[in-house]
Amino acid sequence: MEILAWNCRGLYNDSSVQALITLIQQKCPSFIFLCETKVRDRDYMDQLRLRIGYMNCEAVFSVGQSGGLAMFWGDGLDWRLTGFYGHPTTVERHRTWTLLRSLSDESSLPWVVVGDFNKLLHASKKVGGNPSREGQMQLFRDALSYCDLFESSIVVPHLVFVVDSRLDRVVASSSWCDIFTHARVLHLPPIHGDHLPILLGTFYSPLPIVRKRFRFRFESGWLQNEACDAVVHSGWTNVVHGRPMSQVMQKVTATRLSLLQWQRNSLGVRKREIELIRSRFFIGC
Numbered sequence: 001m002e003i004l005a006w007n008c009r010g011l012y013n014d015s016s017v018q019a020l021i022t023l024i025q026q027k028c029p030s031f032i033f034l035c036e037t038k039v040r041d042r043d044y045m046d047q048l049r050l051r052i053g054y055m056n057c058e059a060v061f062s063v064g065q066s067g068g069l070a071m072f073w074g075d076g077l078d079w080r081l082t083g084f085y086g087h088p089t090t091v092e093r094h095r096t097w098t099l100l101r102s103l104s105d106e107s108s109l110p111w112v113v114v115g116d117f118n119k120l121l122h123a124s125k126k127v128g129g130n131p132s133r134e135g136q137m138q139l140f141r142d143a144l145s146y147c148d149l150f151e152s153s154i155v156v157p158h159l160v161f162v163v164d165s166r167l168d169r170v171v172a173s174s175s176w177c178d179i180f181t182h183a184r185v186l187h188l189p190p191i192h193g194d195h196l197p198i199l200l201g202t203f204y205s206p207l208p209i210v211r212k213r214f215r216f217r218f219e220s221g222w223l224q225n226e227a228c229d230a231v232v233h234s235g236w237t238n239v240v241h242g243r244p245m246s247q248v249m250q251k252v253t254a255t256r257l258s259l260l261q262w263q264r265n266s267l268g269v270r271k272r273e274i275e276l277i278r279s280r281f282f283i284g285c
Contacts, residue, residue, distance in 0.1 A: 004029035005083065005114035007168060007195035010038040011048065011070075019192035024052055027188075027199055030074055033083030035116045035195075037068035045070060079176060080109040086118030090136060093118065097143035104147035110176035113149060114200060116168045145241040148173050170200050216256050222263075231262045 054072035062068035235258030
């Protein structure tokens with residue numbers, strides 16, 4: 001299953017429609033999300049849906065000569081897909097992150113979001129042009145953390161737009177990533193306009209190989225060590241973000257990792273010393 005996202009910069013001209021048809025013929029995506037369609041007519045969108053061969057279409061029509069969104073798909077959707085377009089003006093972009101948080105609260109289904117967010121996550125992703133404000137990028141990162149959304153890995157990291165910056169991206173929830181562990185994102189070569197199409201390829205995980213898995217257990221003997229309290233406190237007081245339950249899970253994970261590291265670095269040394277003494281004892285016997 002593959003998902004195509006593209007800021008097409010208008011669908012009323014033959015060149016952009018033909019570019020879309022070429023992408024469909026080459027990649028056969030199950031879902032298509034288009035930004036900046038500049039389409040104001042539902043009949044035109046229905047005709048386009050039939051022309052490109054998809055059963056379903058939902059659209060947000062443009063106002064004047066700008067905007068417009070469209071989603072095309074078939075049947076059998078058993079997880080949540082959102083096509084996203086961030087507000088193009090910086091002063092209004094806070095509404096984008098408010099909307100993303102609101103969408104997160106509406107459903108607990110495995111979730112993937114594709115589209116043009118109109119904002120970088122990190123300044124290192126941009127070369128040239130005006131510098132991006134760290135405060136604006138932090139608001140974006142905070143919104144993703146709240147929604148439990150993570151950026152998917154990139155196979156071919158082409159950059160987007162003339163000032164090398166990646167605004168088009170795919171982010172997914174941890175539950176979605178657990179289902180599609182082999183999902184990959186591909187930024188396709190430019191075909192029309194100045195935004196690169198995004199292709200998300202998804203594959204259901206193969207049956208796992210049965211093997212003994214490590215299971216963390218808190219050892220009661222650790223409580224006899226005075227350092228244990230400090231290790232637990234250090235792990236639990238880590239700064240975390242997101243929804244309350246997500247924060248609890250992050251703190252539990254941080255505490256577990258702190259205890260494991262402490263066990264390896266401190267208690268592990270003593271265990272090896274005991275084993276060495278035992279081996280010497282048996283050799284001496």
